[in-house]
Amino acid sequence: MPKFLLLKHYRGAPAAVNDVPMAEWTPEEVDAHIRYMRDFAARLEETGEYVSGDALSPDGTFVRSQGGGRPPITDGPFAETKDLIAGWMIIDVDSHDRAVELAGELSAAPGANGEPIHEWLELRPFLQQPPASTCHTD
Amino acid sequence: MDELLLRDLTPAVIGVLVRRGVDFATAEDAVQEALVQAATTWADGRPDDPKGWLVTVAWRRFLDAHRAESARRDREERVELEPPPGPTVDVDDTLEVFFLGAHPSLSPASAVALTLRAVGGLTTRQIADAYLVPEATMAQRISRARRTVADARFDRPGDLGTVLRVLYLVFNEGYSGDVDLAAEAIRLARQLAGLTDDEETAGLLALMLLHHARRPARTRPDGSLVPLAEQDRGRWDTDLIAEGVAILQGALARDRHGEFQVQAAIAALHADAPRADETDWVQIVAWYDELLALTGSPVVALNRAVAVGEADGARAGLAALAGVDPSVPRRTAASAHLHERAGDLPTAAGLYADAAAAASNLAERHHLTRQAARVRQGLLRPDAAHGRRADGDG
Numbered sequence A: 001m002p003k004f005l006l007l008k009h010y011r012g013a014p015a016a017v018n019d020v021p022m023a024e025w026t027p028e029e030v031d032a033h034i035r036y037m038r039d040f041a042a043r044l045e046e047t048g049e050y051v052s053g054d055a056l057s058p059d060g061t062f063v064r065s066q067g068g069g070r071p072p073i074t075d076g077p078f079a080e081t082k083d084l085i086a087g088w089m090i091i092d093v094d095s096h097d098r099a100v101e102l103a104g105e106l107s108a109a110p111g112a113n114g115e116p117i118h119e120w121l122e123l124r125p126f127l128q129q130p131p132a133s134t135c136h137t138d
Numbered sequence B: 001m002d003e004l005l006l007r008d009l010t011p012a013v014i015g016v017l018v019r020r021g022v023d024f025a026t027a028e029d030a031v032q033e034a035l036v037q038a039a040t041t042w043a044d045g046r047p048d049d050p051k052g053w054l055v056t057v058a059w060r061r062f063l064d065a066h067r068a069e070s071a072r073r074d075r076e077e078r079v080e081l082e083p084p085p086g087p088t089v090d091v092d093d094t095l096e097v098f099f100l101g102a103h104p105s106l107s108p109a110s111a112v113a114l115t116l117r118a119v120g121g122l123t124t125r126q127i128a129d130a131y132l133v134p135e136a137t138m139a140q141r142i143s144r145a146r147r148t149v150a151d152a153r154f155d156r157p158g159d160l161g162t163v164l165r166v167l168y169l170v171f172n173e174g175y176s177g178d179v180d181l182a183a184e185a186i187r188l189a190r191q192l193a194g195l196t197d198d199e200e201t202a203g204l205l206a207l208m209l210l211h212h213a214r215r216p217a218r219t220r221p222d223g224s225l226v227p228l229a230e231q232d233r234g235r236w237d238t239d240l241i242a243e244g245v246a247i248l249q250g251a252l253a254r255d256r257h258g259e260f261q262v263q264a265a266i267a268a269l270h271a272d273a274p275r276a277d278e279t280d281w282v283q284i285v286a287w288y289d290e291l292l293a294l295t296g297s298p299v300v301a302l303n304r305a306v307a308v309g310e311a312d313g314a315r316a317g318l319a320a321l322a323g324v325d326p327s328v329p330r331r332t333a334a335s336a337h338l339h340e341r342a343g344d345l346p347t348a349a350g351l352y353a354d355a356a357a358a359a360s361n362l363a364e365r366h367h368l369t370r371q372a373a374r375v376r377q378g379l380l381r382p383d384a385a386h387g388r389r390a391d392g393d394g
Helices: A027-046 A096-107 B002-019 B024-044 B050-072 B094-101 B108-119 B124-130 B135-148 B160-172 B181-195 B199-213 B238-252 B259-272 B281-295 B298-312 B314-322 B331-341 B345-358 B362-380
Strands: A003-011 A050-055 A062-064 A073-075 A084-092 A122-125
Touching (some): A003 A096, A027 A050, A096 A122, B002 B024, B002 B050, B002 B094, B002 B108, B002 B181, B024 B050, B024 B108, B024 B135, B094 B108, B094 B160, B094 B181, B108 B124, B108 B160, B108 B181, B124 B135, B160 B181, B160 B199, B181 B199, B199 B238, B199 B259, B238 B259, B259 B281, B281 B298, B298 B314, B298 B331, B331 B362, B345 B362
Antiparallel strands (some): A003 A084, A003 A122, A050 A084, A062 A073
């Protein structure tokens, strides 16, 4: 079973169809969205396809070593950085097609006016472990 | 229940082995093995003297391990250790094991892990599950912690304050996985309170009980947070509240206040109000004044400002908030709440949205996003405003 990473972006992805910031939704719309996301994860747990998921704070820092026994330097966050990841979900599914199907469902979470957001999610396959046996050696 | 009895006895049995000269890590391993054996053997009936049984089995495990070690080193000439008779004096070293588990030389994460294993008798897997880290990671953390305290002995007085802080950390972790860490922290605090005559230990136990009493009302079935002012107080656990208040009164009567007693006093005043609008905020502000004097903590200053807002009005609360360090977590949320109560809805809506973006956990972020949405809706359609209160919990 291949694993896939579903990435949600604060920014960096193409604009969603229903592109109204969450801060401008009604309380009912916020509740409906949260419920949809929770139910989605719960359903994947039941089907045995859910691995993990987490959300990230929008704050972040770039860090690099300076070498020479000096402490690392930090910088940022950079406003001009294009990509800002909001969270991820890891799924373990039978096929790439199934991963696309699930990402599509997640992208249709309801937003403003109760309409699906149709936001762009990034789907990234994990590099897999080498197989224990291959036809070359067996 | 055998499992709880076993876990209650764990630190005392480790204490017996350490007093017989076994180093802490070896003693701890031997006792864990004895616990595993008890779980199967006791299924057919609990021994008359459970602690004696565990000491005997753990001692045998230690001897077996010790002999294997001696053989491996090929030192047959080494004098064979004979099991000494049981402790001649009936010393209970449970407290000493508390001190070792939360030794000041340990980092907070290590002290938490070692305390849960050596004092709490939890397995490494249970602790790893509770903290959502791989079992191997937790095993390493515990083993490094044991090496750090390897040279510590029972002859020096321990640091009770560190033990209390470690238990409070465990309590605040709540529950995930199959171990309820809040309940576990309460169990350990009860045990500790029985071993010491210390007001702050009693204060911590009372504080935990009073907070735990509210837990059934603190989240909705969907996991979202219910602010203190909106909680269904009928769902608070009145037995826990009564116990917490009684313990707190006993501690306060001795007039040696510390931060846990004062925090418990504030929790008790909330517990005492049948309805949110009957809360005695004036007294709560007085306790916050004392807590601020004791700790100087900017987080306390923030909570005090919210309490001032309730006691003396939102304007007074905002004035108190002005002096609070802007970098304190949740300051923006408190400011949003006070601005809303002062009638400045546009500012409040913006601050709630800012606070949601800065929230450090999802439940809080969702809660603050809803608050922003609610205030904004009130701005667009004033008749739709719910007029709900938005206090944080404490």
